[in-house]
Ligand SMILES: [Zn+2]
């Protein structure tokens with residue numbers, strides 16, 4: 001993604017394309033898999049001066065407008081990925097942290113059941129869940 005493309009994406013969500021946000025988004029868009037905050041910070045810092053607090057603030061902003069997806073995995077670890085708009089779920093190895101995308105949406109049954117069992121909600125606008133297991137490499 002070029003700087004111009006990053007700026008366009010940001011402005012389409014009414015977010016000002018500051019150099020820091022542009023750098024952050026460009027690094028995120030090169031990752032095919034969700035990436036941890038520390039890894040992200042290391043890579044963005046090659047491009048621009050950025051501290052952890054500022055990065056968190058910008059990540060929160062970008063995830064609030066839907067440009068970035070925040071995944072809450074085990075032990076309070078958050079991973080971030082660029083939201084290309086292709087709805088998917090993740091299969092995550094408990095052993096090594098390997099992540100595979102699942103492109104079939106798994107939730108229709110669950111959504112229906114959940115709606116039957118609640119009196120407080122009548123529709124679902126969005127959902128997110130991940131599957132955990134041990135990958136074949138780790139189980140050997
Ligand atoms: Zn594994």
Ligand SMILES: [Zn+2]
Pocket residue numbers: 032033034081088089090101
């Ligand atoms: Zn993903």
Ligand SMILES: [Zn+2]
Pocket residue numbers: 087088089104105106107127
């Ligand atoms: Zn789904």
